Amino acid sequence: MLFQEEQFILIIIAGTALLLLLGVFMVSFMLMYQKKQNKNLLERENLKASFKQEMLKTQIEIQEQTLNDISREIHDNITQVLSFVKLNLGLLNNSLDDEKKARVNENRELVSQTINDLRHLSKSMSFEHISSQGLIKTLETETERLTRSGIINVIFEVEGDVYSLGEQRELVIFRIFQEAVNNTLKYAKAANLKIGLYYTAQMFNLLIEDDGAGFNAEKVDNKGGSGLRNIENRAALVGADVIIASSPGKGCQIKLSFNPLVQQIYAKGTHSNSLS
Template sequence: MTSTPDNGVIIIIVTGTIALLLMVVFGLSFIVYYHKRRRESIQEKQILQENYQHELLQSQIEIQNQTLQQIANDLHDNIGQLLTVVVMRLNSLEDEVIGVSQQQSVQQTRELVRTIIADVRTLSKTLDHDTVRRFGLLPCLSLELERIQRAGRINTQLTTMGEPYLLGEQTETVLLRMTQESLNNALKHARATKLHVMADFNVDSFSLTIADDGQGFSVQEAIARQLHESGAGLNSLFRRAGMLGGTCTISSPGTGTKVHIRLPRN
């Protein structure tokens, strides 16, 4: 004769099973919640770090713009005026000298000073933040390349692809500064004879390429240099592109260097 468990035992077993299941569910829920919070915490830290880097770079750009603005004003108001006075003195000197060779020398010097005045005015415009706001990126790039072309040693070219559209004042200012830095690197180190800037206005992205035909360099070696050494500015190019939500790649296979900046179109 078999005995059947009474109701009290059944209730205890059922209650224990339910309690055990609840404990398992609670444990799993706690583990899931813990990992979710951990991921959220990591993401929050990453966002805070990115915001900090963005604000730091933004402050650096604002300081640079203010500094360049002051330099532009000094070039235009002080140096430009002094060079104009030099031209006036040369005009007077031309009337005073008698010999033909001396007059030619004065004329050549005067033309040289006038060329310097034109370069100073162009440089002051490209350094002026308001120039980008008023005229946009492409005219500023053209102005910068014309200034380099007037030196007579390097041929420059600006190529535009696609239908141009506005990128925003801050973005265009940063792109101009990145281009100026890349061009300056090519002039100082590459021994280039040609500089080519290409602006490609795609439907969903914008890309800017600065290429030269110089001697090239080791990109990895330059990136690894310390802050006080030449080449540390390459990291600045990467950071600025990242601040704009894009990328910057630099290739130098041995002959020529190409800086390629790509931004998504917002």
Template sequence: MGTEAEETIALITAIVFIFLVIIIIILFLVFIKRKNKLLTEKQQAQREFENAIAETQIEIREQTLRNISWELHDNIGQLLTLAKIQLHQLADCNEDISGVSDTISKSLTELRALSKLINPDALKNIMLPEAVSLEVARFNRLNFIEATLTIDGDEKIIDDKAEIILFRILQEFFSNTIKHAKASQLDVQLKYTDKKLTIVATDNGKGFDKSVEKPNKGIGLQNMKNRGKLIGAEIELESQVGKGTQLTIIHYL
């Protein structure tokens, strides 16, 4: 009798123990799940915050560029046009004003091109290859740098916002190449496939040592990456001292 009671107690104890273990495991799994959910939500909130900050910075810069575009087109452009008309009215005088007239004509052409390039609204009406082509042509026309553009594959339609962001990233690289890299050559390649657009911009400037210098500070790499995040683009920057710098952008279509 006593043996049966002991066995029953042992059985009940074992069942209770197993039940408690199951409860503990369930509670642990629930805790882990909730913890992972909180971490995911926190990471998502951080990503949204970073994207919002990057997008705000872009909007501020875009509005500034839009204002400059209007000023160039409406004010300076009109003044140069008036000056050209006035010069033509003096055509009967003995002085040779052809050189001045040509200079004003070139200035008007340059202002119109610059106005178009820096105005986001204008960029919405042209494709990325055309925008980059206009920029490359401007560099060559003004003797800023010897620049080339190569387009491989069939051109694909890209979202307007994505095109503007890609173009701004390239502009930031171009600006660094011309102003700081002391480069004489800039080569840009747009390669289209069915699934992605790969953009490679390479200069032959002084370059830098990534293990020593911080490209995020000097060339705005972090800013480029923040912009790239908004459209899911991958940004890579490679450089060697004395051998130039290469920017690679991969945008999935």
């Protein structure tokens, strides 16, 4: 009788141990399966993010190449033709009476102004010019030109100890500035525009703010929203966070920020005619 009880106890212990081992095996299997699933999911997300990054990079490369081509075309051809027109007007002036000379001189001045505007436009499209001038000098030139035009009053300020953000990051920031200014001039009907660059050791911030009509961000149509999407795409390309805040009658504020110590692959290296 005692022997049977001992056998029964051993069977219970063995069965319990077997169930425990089976439970441990099942839990381990589930954990390994879940870990593998998470790894696969992470790999898929990384592939999607990498693909999106490459698509954005390609899009920006095409845009930059197009801008450089247009810049060279303006500089090498259009301004040369206009300079020739200006020269011919000057030669024509010698054979005219005073009244006609005055009219020709007015046209020569218009041609001269057009040449200057096109040269400036050519420079603003060229990466080489932006790279040689640097971000702050280029922005100063652009903001001064806008203020002189009388179209809008621009306040430009820089705070903190200035440091290089890298050629390609600075190019992206300048293109974001151009896109934001273009949106302001086309849609905002603003009187004032503020551009601020703020440097700290751990963070760089760009602030673009106008006092225009503003808009409802949730109701921006495809036409009006393309510029904002371009800003967001360019910011994403260099690992920057961008916040676009606006409401009807309260202007628009664009704030871009990133840690200058956290380098993106895209933000390194040099630039020739593309962003490679």
